[in-house]
Amino acid sequence: MNDTPDLPPASPAPAAAPAPAAPAASPLPPKAKSHPGVWANPWLLVALAAVGLAGWQWLETRGKLTGTQQEVAKRLADSDTLVREARTLARQSQDATAQLTAKVGALEAKLAESQSQQAALENLYQELARNRDEQFLAEIDQNLSAASQQLQLAGNIQAAITALQAAEARLARAEQPRLVPLRKAIARDLDKLKSLPYADVPGMSLRLENAVAAVDNLPLAFETRPRNDEPSKTAPGRDAKAGAEEPGLLARLGSDIWNEVKGLVRIQRFDRPEPALLAPDQSLYLRENLKLRLLNARLALLSRDQWTFRNELKVSQDWLTRFFDGRDRNVATAQNTLKQLASAEISIDLPQINDSLAALKALKQGPQKDRK
Structure with missing residues (x-):
């Protein structure tokens, strides 16, 4: 009980606390004075502007980067699609090429088979139509006919000599005694042709x-102009004389008139008619x-x-x-x-190669008589 009455007097002690609050109110005017000084500092404003600009650029760069990433992702997706389509087309082209190669191979096989059959038929036909001797004589006949045509139609001696030499070479390779008369006839015709003027x-x-x-x-x-035969060495002499003594007016006038008259008339000699x-x-x-x-x-x-x-x-x-x-x-x-x-x-x-043709004809008729 005695303690409770002591509490109210203790409450004024806090009431005395506002006394120190009076000194707290005194710093308010300095705060009002420092507020305009902070905003009046230019470096702070520059720093704030730089921070704001950096933030704005960061946001803009981030936005552009995001858009670029989206565009790259889109293009990558498109390229993947194109690659898949290209692979599909390549696979299809490979399949078509393989099919065409198989068809070409089959056609080549058939062509080779048909060519071999044709060659076999041709060989069989040649064997049935004529023997080896007849073919040899046909080649000699072809050479002699070419030589005769070159002489009669074109008059080409060198071509005729070349054809006869080819026939002579074929006969020499054959080495058959029955071909000796034909070789002698061809040799005589060659001598005749070689003796002709070329x-x-x-x-x-x-x-x-x-x-x-x-x-x-x-x-x-x-169109040719006549040549000027007058010597050109007279001018320096005249110049020297003119430097030594000056002619008179009449002399110079007469000289000019004489030069003009000489220029009007020109005498030229021709060794042939005009x-x-x-x-x-x-x-x-x-x-x-x-x-x-x-x-x-x-x-x-x-x-x-x-x-x-x-x-x-x-x-x-x-x-x-x-x-x-x-x-x-x-x-x-x-x-x-x-x-x-x-x-x-x-x-x-030009001579004719009748001797060679007659000898070849006799050589062809020989085997026919033997067969009969």
């Missing part, structure tokens, strides 16, 4: 072709006609027509001498070429 028809034809190609570049006679003056179209026709003459000479060469060949070359030489500049090197070369070609002999009396 005409290089391909070489002559090539030279004519080159002459035809050079016609367009040959200068015409009327060249014909041709218009441009006539010059073109002249060149084309000359080409036609040379081409006719070439045709006559191939057909062994001696008269036409020489006549065309003679006319061409006359035209070159009359209408073209003989002092030009190309014209002189063309004239020499035509002159050499005109002196060649292209018409040759």
Whole structure:
């Protein structure tokens, strides 16, 4: 009981506590003063802005990264789909290739079988149709026929000699006594052909072709200008004299008039008749006609027509001498070429290989008589 009345007086002790609260109210004004100082610091504002910008960039980068990841995932899925489709197509193409290979192999086997059967039938037919000797004589006959055709139709001596030499080589490899008469006949015909003069028809034809190609570049006679034969050493002498003594006005006037008169008249000597003056179209026709003459000479060469060949070359030489500049090197070369070609002999009396053909015919009739 005595303790309870003592409690109320103790309560004023806390009432005295507001006395220290008065000093606590005194720091409030300093807080109000420090608040504007914190926001007024520029570095804090810059730091806050940098933090905000970094946060915004991080969010934006994260968003872009997320979108990129989604796009990559989508493309990977598409590529996987394409790869599966490509694998499916490759597998299908492989299967089709395997099928085609099998079909081709079957066709090749059938073709090989048919070819072997055909070869067997051909061999059987050849064996039934003729024996080995007849085949050998048929080859010799073919060579002799080719040589005869080359002589009669083309006049090609070298081709005929080559065909006879091939027949002689076949007979020499056979080494049969009954073929000796045929070999002697072929040897006689070869001697006849080798003794004939040789005409290089391909070489002559090539030279004519080159002459035809050079016609367009040959200068015409009327296009050449006369040469100035006056010496050019008089001018320095005149200059020296002019430096020594000055001529008078009348002397210089007379000299100029005399030089003009000399320039109007020119005397020139020609060792041949005056060249014909041709218009441009006539010059073109002249060149084309000359080409036609040379081409006719070439045709006559191939057909062994001696008269036409020489006549065309003679006319061409006359035209070159009359209408073209003989002092030009190309014209002189063309004239020499035509002159050499005109002196060649292209018409040759060709012999026949009747002895070889008669000996082969007798050799073929021999086995037939024996069989009868």
